[in-house]
Amino acid sequence: MIRLHKGPPPDILVNKAAEWTKEYKDALAAKTMTDTIRYRYRHADIKLALRRDSHNKCIYCESDIGFGQIDHIHPVTKCPDEIVLWENLALVCPECNTHKSDYHAPTEPLINPFVHEPSAHLLFLGSMVVAVLGDAMGLRTLKQMNLNRWDLIQKRTKRLERLVPLIEQWRAHPDGATKTILRNAIRDEASDAMDYAATVRAYLKGVLGWDHPPDASAPDTAVATSG
Structure with missing residues (x-):
């Protein structure tokens, strides 16, 4: 995991984020959700911008990924307002997406490489990864994401x-x-x-x-x- 930097959001999000968020929350409340409404964040322009920001790698394990999946750093099951929030979207591999699941603990977050410097929390020793001694965020991330699989x-x-x-x-x-x-x-x-x-x-x-x-x-x- 390396430090990453968010570039500007794609125009589609600049123009549609507020509308799509309201549409999603309304459908959620009315129980009229459709795949079209649920998966607006999979728009091709959004995915292209996410590939740019992560260098076409999983933001967590750094595996070079072909198709990949768009992940919500804060799960939408707990943060529906962030369904298409640019800062909440990232490209991940299927394995890391599965391991992360719906983890969400605001006071005990996992490493977000767009916000945190991973090397302050994780040490890379040959092919292994360990948490910096006494670093709770590093330990949580290491175990939750199973970075030594x-x-x-x-x-x-x-x-x-x-x-x-x-x-x-x-x-x-x-x-x-x-x-x-x-x-x-x-x-x-x-x-x-x-x-x-x-x-x-x-x-x-x-x-x-x-x-x-x-x-x-x-x-x-x-x-x-x-x-």
């Missing part, structure tokens, strides 16, 4: 296995243009758009001492010769 451990492991040969090539080259190119390629592996970026960033920090984002003021040779 077996399929995720396998995917993170394979992600690191793909990274290691690139690091070995970088280490084998003397200082120069090739080493710099390889260094930049390694840095790219930790970019927001890459799957399991939090895992990669923690690995690079632990093995090479590299921070993300890199310190722009540091000389290139100092970064290139680290480790």
Whole structure:
């Protein structure tokens, strides 16, 4: 999980959010709900904007997802006013959507990567994730979302296995243009758009001492010769 930032809402929400919310609440009260009213938030323009904001990954586990599902960060069963609230919509994988279910505890929230800095609450140790010692939000999120489920451990492991040969090539080259190119390629592996970026960033920090984002003021040779 990495820190994410909400971009502007799509025009369809700017123009229709209030109308759709009222329509949903009226149908809920009158028990005349239809799929059209219930699933307005699945509009193609909304999903496209959500893909942009999450880098086409699940906001929780960082799995690269094809179709994906639109999740309400605050479940609409408990927050009907937020049925199409832009800040309440996010792209998630089916597994995380199932694990999150209708969890809602305003005084004990899960990590919302659009609001919180995940690295302040979770530590990525190889392919595993642990909560920062004594951090209740990290612990809740880790357990509720089951962030150490077996399929995720396998995917993170394979992600690191793909990274290691690139690091070995970088280490084998003397200082120069090739080493710099390889260094930049390694840095790219930790970019927001890459799957399991939090895992990669923690690995690079632990093995090479590299921070993300890199310190722009540091000389290139100092970064290139680290480790």
